[in-house]
Amino acid sequence: MTNITYDFNDGNGSVPARQHKNGCGWVALTAQVEDSAYVGPAARVFGDAWVCGNAWVSGDARVSGNAMVSGHARVSDNARVFGNAKVCGNAMVSGNALVFGNAWVFGTAWVYGDACVYDDALVYGDACVRDGARVYGDARVYGDAKEQHDAD
Numbered sequence: 001m002t003n004i005t006y007d008f009n010d011g012n013g014s015v016p017a018r019q020h021k022n023g024c025g026w027v028a029l030t031a032q033v034e035d036s037a038y039v040g041p042a043a044r045v046f047g048d049a050w051v052c053g054n055a056w057v058s059g060d061a062r063v064s065g066n067a068m069v070s071g072h073a074r075v076s077d078n079a080r081v082f083g084n085a086k087v088c089g090n091a092m093v094s095g096n097a098l099v100f101g102n103a104w105v106f107g108t109a110w111v112y113g114d115a116c117v118y119d120d121a122l123v124y125g126d127a128c129v130r131d132g133a134r135v136y137g138d139a140r141v142y143g144d145a146k147e148q149h150d151a152d
Contacts, residue, residue, distance in 0.1 A: 008046040010064065015046070025057065037069075047082075055087075065100075073105075083118075091123075103135075107142075115147075
């Protein structure tokens with residue numbers, strides 16, 4: 001078997017990788033992506049990340065570190081999910097959104113635009129975090145809450 005390497009532009013240089021059979025996106029051999037998941041052609045999964053179930057990683061999205069995307073969750077556009085973050089259920093992370101640290105986004109929650117969810121924050125239920133909002137620390141955003149950054 002021929003060794004294939006790919007540079008995920010994470011500062012580690014080229015690492016052993018393969019193209020995922022469902023979408024052709026690049027997956028580091030250290031990451032786990034189930035056959036039922038989708039990794040689009042420009043999307044990347046690396047580090048020790050795990051994408052499972054019917055989850056989708058598409059657009060120019062990146063999932064890395066020890067992050068997990070599971071269930072029917074979607075990470076798309078230019079979104080980044082990393083660290084020990086988890087995106088589960090039917091949650092969506094899109095736009096330029098960042099989810100990292102030990103943050104969880106689950107249920108049918110949606111994080112998008114330039115929003116950031118990090119530290120030990122939870123976003124769940126039908127909650128929506130958008131437009132540059134920052135949810136961090138031990139914050140909880142849930143139910144039908146809508147968080148957005150208001151310009152000064």
